[in-house]
Amino acid sequence: MITAKNLTKRYGEAFALDNVNFTIEAGESVALWGANGAGKTTTIRCLLGVHSFDGELMVNDVDVRRNSKKARRMMGYVPQEATFYDMSVLETLTFYARLKKTPLPRIDEVLAQVQLADHSRKHVNALSGGMKQRLALAVALLSDPPILILDEPTANLDVAAQRDFIHQIQALNRQGKTIIFSSHRFDEVMALASRVLVLDKGKLTLECPPPALVEKLGLQRWMRLWIPPEQRDSALQVLQSQGYAYRPNAHTVYVRIGDAGKVAPLRALESAQIIIEDFDLLDGELVPSEEV
Amino acid sequence: MFEFENVRIIAAKELRDSLRNRWFLIFTVAFAGLALALSAIGQSSGTQLRFSGYGRTAASLINLVLLFIPLIGLTLGATNLAGDRENGTLAYLLAQPVNHAEVILGKYLGMAASLFATITLGFGLAGVALALQGNSGDVGGYVATIVLAYLLALAMLSLGFFMAAFVKKTASALGGSLFVWLLLVFIGDLGIMGTAVVTQMPIEAVFFIAMLNPLQLFKVSSILTIQASLEVLGPVGVYATEQFGAALLPLATIGLLLWIIIPLIGALLLFTRQEKFVWS
Numbered sequence: 244m245i246t247a248k249n250l251t252k253r254y255g256e257a258f259a260l261d262n263v264n265f266t267i268e269a270g271e272s273v274a275l276w277g278a279n280g281a282g283k284t285t286t287i288r289c290l291l292g293v294h295s296f297d298g299e300l301m302v303n304d305v306d307v308r309r310n311s312k313k314a315r316r317m318m319g320y321v322p323q324e325a326t327f328y329d330m331s332v333l334e335t336l337t338f339y340a341r342l343k344k345t346p347l348p349r350i351d352e353v354l355a356q357v358q359l360a361d362h363s364r365k366h367v368n369a370l371s372g373g374m375k376q377r378l379a380l381a382v383a384l385l386s387d388p389p390i391l392i393l394d395e396p397t398a399n400l401d402v403a404a405q406r407d408f409i410h411q412i413q414a415l416n417r418q419g420k421t422i423i424f425s426s427h428r429f430d431e432v433m434a435l436a437s438r439v440l441v442l443d444k445g446k447l448t449l450e451c452p453p454p455a456l457v458e459k460l461g462l463q464r465w466m467r468l469w470i471p472p473e474q475r476d477s478a479l480q481v482l483q484s485q486g487y488a489y490r491p492n493a494h495t496v497y498v499r500i501g502d503a504g505k506v507a508p509l510r511a512l513e514s515a516q517i518i519i520e521d522f523d524l525l526d527g528e529l530v531p532s533e534e535v
Numbered sequence: 536m537f538e539f540e541n542v543r544i545i546a547a548k549e550l551r552d553s554l555r556n557r558w559f560l561i562f563t564v565a566f567a568g569l570a571l572a573l574s575a576i577g578q579s580s581g582t583q584l585r586f587s588g589y590g591r592t593a594a595s596l597i598n599l600v601l602l603f604i605p606l607i608g609l610t611l612g613a614t615n616l617a618g619d620r621e622n623g624t625l626a627y628l629l630a631q632p633v634n635h636a637e638v639i640l641g642k643y644l645g646m647a648a649s650l651f652a653t654i655t656l657g658f659g660l661a662g663v664a665l666a667l668q669g670n671s672g673d674v675g676g677y678v679a680t681i682v683l684a685y686l687l688a689l690a691m692l693s694l695g696f697f698m699a700a701f702v703k704k705t706a707s708a709l710g711g712s713l714f715v716w717l718l719l720v721f722i723g724d725l726g727i728m729g730t731a732v733v734t735q736m737p738i739e740a741v742f743f744i745a746m747l748n749p750l751q752l753f754k755v756s757s758i759l760t761i762q763a764s765l766e767v768l769g770p771v772g773v774y775a776t777e778q779f780g781a782a783l784l785p786l787a788t789i790g791l792l793l794w795i796i797i798p799l800i801g802a803l804l805l806f807t808r809q810e811k812f813v814w815s
């Protein structure tokens with residue numbers, strides 16, 4: 244169990260965290276949600292004991308401030324963009340396994356777990372972004388810690404790599420690991436979190452289950468569609484007739500994703516013979532103005 | 536709790552990294568080659584010092600050490616730590632179950648081992664060449680010079696670490712270390728000489744100011760290990776010999792030790808307190 248009491252972090256006069264209180268039970272998957280500068284990463288660094296702070300932070304009865312190294316033994320950390328020394332995958336894992344006092348045969352297990360077994364001889368610089376994140380996850384899992392801490396772990400990954408990574412974290416959570424991750428991707432929070440801690444300017448402003456975010460924060464999900472110019476007017480008519488909120492843009496059309504999910508507007512357009520050249524999701528964006 | 540095992544693991548990694556570092560290898564080959572060449576030249580020609588065999592070669596190698604070892608030590612220490620901080624590997628390492636002291640000391644000892652390897656290779660090759668030529672003489676003084684070169688390497692590494700705590704970029708660390716190297720090797724000596732001439736500084740003041748420079752401490756102590764007097768350094772050397780006598784060698788060695796310990800502790804304190812710097 245993790246408890247934070249009056250967790251406060253100051254940089255000079257500025258508060259990065261201001262009297263934050265929370266409890267995270269074993270086996271939970273908790274998202275730290277907020278805009279840039281809200282205090283998500285600072286919270287993670289305090290949890291890891293690499294930042295000094297005021298207040299109390301306990302990880303499984305270990306006082307992080309007094310014994311951060313012992314607390315870190317119970318946590319595996321995956322940064323937003325892991326940077327490794329100039330070594331191969333296997334050498335990297337061997338180095339960190341030794342630091343974590345992990346028996347070396349465990350390396351083969353984690354390599355298989357993160358699907359990097361075929362890449363163990365590769366130099367880390369030869370890995371893709373997704374593979375590097377998986378290597379960071381492998382390092383985090385070496386000592387089989389009960390807690391995983393992830394700082395915007397999919398921020399720099401492509402869509403396929405994001406999906407794979409999220410599936411792996413979901414599986415680890417099902418196996419009983421406590422997951423704490425920061426994100427500003429709504430999809431990620433919906434897929435991974437059982438609870439969300441909303442931070443705003445260093446203050447904990449809300450604790451709720453992920454679906455409640457939409458209602459409580461006035462959060463709306465949008466997708467952007469690329470439609471051929473000659474079909475654009477027809478597409479807007481279809482969206483209007485089906486009751487979708489939309490916003491035409493120079494070369495694209497923004498469509499709000501309602502309760503029916505993101506496939507519904509795509510199907511509506513498809514059944515009207517509208518060609519959708521491409522689309523993407525604007526995760527966690529606040530409601531765009533000039534809604535039609 | 537401090538774990539020396541973590542220090543050993545990090546040191547081993549640093550040693551391996553240094554041995555894979557192209558620039559470090561070039562430095563090492565250049566140092567070893569010049570050491571070998573100096574031993575050969577020293578045997579075939581006279582020098583201003585009345586040495587033979589090992590003593591003569593040690594005297595030649597002192598100047599080589601004074602040029603090379605500060606350059607390698609300062610640049611290696613400053614750029615390694617600054618580079619790790621700039622590329623994020625230091626922050627990632629500190630997020631593991633290790634503490635600052637283990638990381639800094641591990642890096643320090645690993646790089647020190649690589650510098651020791653360079654010095655040992657240079658002096659070793661020259662020593663073997665002398666032995667093959669049937670030279671004998673002051674082997675003890677030769678070995679003592681090697682040990683003093685180790686101390687100088689440690690002092691330069693400490694200074695490099697300390698400098699790394701003040702710069703954000705690896706390029707700045709490299710620039711800073713080259714400036715300090717110039718300062719210690721050339722500008723320091725010339726500055727003192729110039730100031731002494733212009734201000735007619737008393738000889739004792741010249742001596743004490745010179746002794747603030749770790750390179751001068753190495754020079755004085757290593758000359759004392761291969762001959763009893765500092766006459767070769769001119770009036771300042773004569774003054775030092777007369778004033779301090781047998782105490783000069785231990786005092787100079789203590790001075791070198793202080794140059795090792797103080798900057799290293801300073802670097803550790805600065806890094807421990809610079810969380811925002813490490814985690815930017």
